[in-house]
Amino acid sequence: MLEMRNICWRILCNRSFSSSVTPNCFPLVSLDRPHDIWHPPPTPHYSTHQKTVEIDGKSIANDIKATLATEVNHMKNSIKKAPGLGVILVGERKDSRSFVRIKKKACEEVGITSVVVNLPENCTETEVLDAVSALNNQESVHGILVQLPLPCHLSEQKIINAVNVEKDVDGFHPVNVGNLAMTGREPLFIPCASRGCIELLHRYGVEIIGKKAVVIGRSNITGLPTSLLLQRHHATVSVVHKFTKNPEEITREADILVSDVGVPNLVRGHWLKPGVVVIDMGSTLVTDSKGSHVTGDVCYEEAIAKASLLTPVPGGVGPVTISMLLCNTVEAAKRAYQWTEKS
C-alpha cells in the first residue's frame, strides 16, 4: 500500500513539476545542468571515511578565467567586439572601492572592457539613476553593476530596478529573481555568489538532486538566491534565519550546507553531519591575536574533522563569485551580439 502510494506520489507529482520553458532563440543560463562551456571531469563522491577535501576556489576561478579569456579573444577576432562591464560606485567606502578594484582587475585579465562611474557619497538619487540610464544606453556596455551597499539616502530598490534587465549581471533585478524562483523560467542572470556555489558543487562532483540542503541566511544578494537555485537543482531546501528556533538541529540534517550571515565561527563542529559538504559564504574582517584577517561563518578547525568537502575563507567562494560576474558579462555580450563560439 505504501509502495503504491509512493509510486503514485512520484508519478502524479510530475505534472506539478513539468517544465514549461519556452525555447529561446539564443540559449540562456541553464539551470538544470552545469553550463556548456566547461566540461569538468566528474570527480568521485565523498564519504565519511575520506579525509576532508578543501575546495580550491582560486584554482577553479583561474580555470574559468582562462576559458573566458579564450572566448573573449575569439569574440574580438570574430566580430571585433569586446564584452563591457559598467560599474557604479557611490561614496568612499574602503571595502566597496576594494571590491570594485578587484572586479576591474579580473575584467582586464579576461579582456572585458570595464568602466567605473564614481559618484560622491552625497550625490542625489537622480544622479545615480542618470548614471544607470547612461550605461543602459551605452552599446559597448553589456553588464551593469551597482556596487552595494549604497548610502542610506539612496533607494537601492529604485536604482537596481532601473538597470536594464538584459544588463543586470548581478541578477538582483526582480524579474531575474522571479524567473530564478519559478520552475520552467530562465533568468537572464543568476546572482554571482549563488552561481559560484553551484559551480563549485558541480566541479567537485557533488550530486544536488534529492539532497537535503540547508541555507543559513536569506539575504537578497546571497542566501535567498542560493536557496532558490538549490531548489531549482532539486535539492530539498530549508532556510535557517534569525527567527529559527533550533538552527543547530536543522543544520545538522544538511547534506549540503551553505552559510552566509557574516557571523565568524557561528557554525560549530557539532552543527555538522559527518560527510556534509560545506560552502562557507561568510566573510568578516576580524582583528584578534593573529592580526586582521577574513573569517567565514563556519569554524574551520572543527568543520575539517566533519565535512567531506569544505570551502576555506578566503580562497573558497570569493574568487569563484568574481569569475561568475565575468561569465555573466560575457554571456550578456554574447546575447547582445547573438554571437557564439560556433558563429
Added chain:
Amino acid sequence: MLEMRNICWRILCNRSFSSSVTPNCFPLVSLDRPHDIWHPPPTPHYSTHQKTVEIDGKSIANDIKATLATEVNHMKNSIKKAPGLGVILVGERKDSRSFVRIKKKACEEVGITSVVVNLPENCTETEVLDAVSALNNQESVHGILVQLPLPCHLSEQKIINAVNVEKDVDGFHPVNVGNLAMTGREPLFIPCASRGCIELLHRYGVEIIGKKAVVIGRSNITGLPTSLLLQRHHATVSVVHKFTKNPEEITREADILVSDVGVPNLVRGHWLKPGVVVIDMGSTLVTDSKGSHVTGDVCYEEAIAKASLLTPVPGGVGPVTISMLLCNTVEAAKRAYQWTEKS
C-alpha cells in the same frame, strides 16, 4: 560561550534582515502583518490537548466578501467608480469554465464589474496577447486574470509576462514573484491561494514567526509563492518535492504544514506531528464508492486525530482563495484611483 554565540547570532544577523522598504506614496500589500482592512480577534493557540478545530473557509470568505462589498459601495458612492476584473478564458475545459463562472459570481457579490474574454481552443498566441493588451489599456479594468492552464501551443510565460504588472491580480508576473521573494520588497500582488493561506493562519491566531513550516509541492501557482510568503513571515521553511528522499520524516517536523500536489490522501496520519496546523491546498476530483467528490492531499480521517487546526476539502482554502482574488482586484482599483476609505 554558547550563550554569547547565540546573542552574537541574534544581534549580528539583524543586519542581513533589516528592511529596506522604500516608503510608498500609496500603501501596498503588507507582508509583515495581516492587511489593515480586517481586524480579526486573536484566537487562542492550540495545543495537542485540544480537539482538532476545522478551519471554516466558507465563513471567512463570506466575512471578507461582506467587508469588500461595503468598501466597493463606498468607492462607488465616493468616486462613482467600481473595481473591474478582466478574465481571459481560452478553450472549452470544463474545470476552467467552472472556475471562471465561480470567480464571476464572486465579483458580482461584492460589486466588482467583470468581463470575460472567451477565445477558442485553437486561437493563436497573438490573439491572446492582443486580448491581454486590450485589457491592459482598458481603464475600467484594474485586474487581469488569464485562466490557467492554457492550451499547449500557447506560451504561458509569454502571456503572463504581457499582463501589466499593476493589473496582475494573480501575482504570477515575475516582477511580483521576485518582489515577493526578496526581503524588504513589496509585490503589488500576492498569489491568491498563498495569500489565502496566510489569511487563514492569521484569522485562527496561528503564530508563524519562528515556526517550522513545511510546504509539499513547489508549483509556481501555489507551493512556491506560499513557501516564499511563509518565509517573509519569518517561518523556517522547508520545501518537499518529488525528489525529496524522506518526505514523511521532514513533514513530521512541521508546526505548519501546507500541501499542494494534487495527490489524494498523500499525507497520512503518521506524517504529522501532534498539534500541527494543516492547510490542505490539494483539490482532486475522485470517483469512488461515494461517487464523484473533491479530495485534498491530506487524509482527513487520520489528520483529524493529530492536527490542532485543519482545513477541510472542499470548504477550506478554496473559498478564501477566491475572496483573495477579489481583495487583489479591489486593491488594484484603489491604487489606480489613489482612493482609500478615508479619502
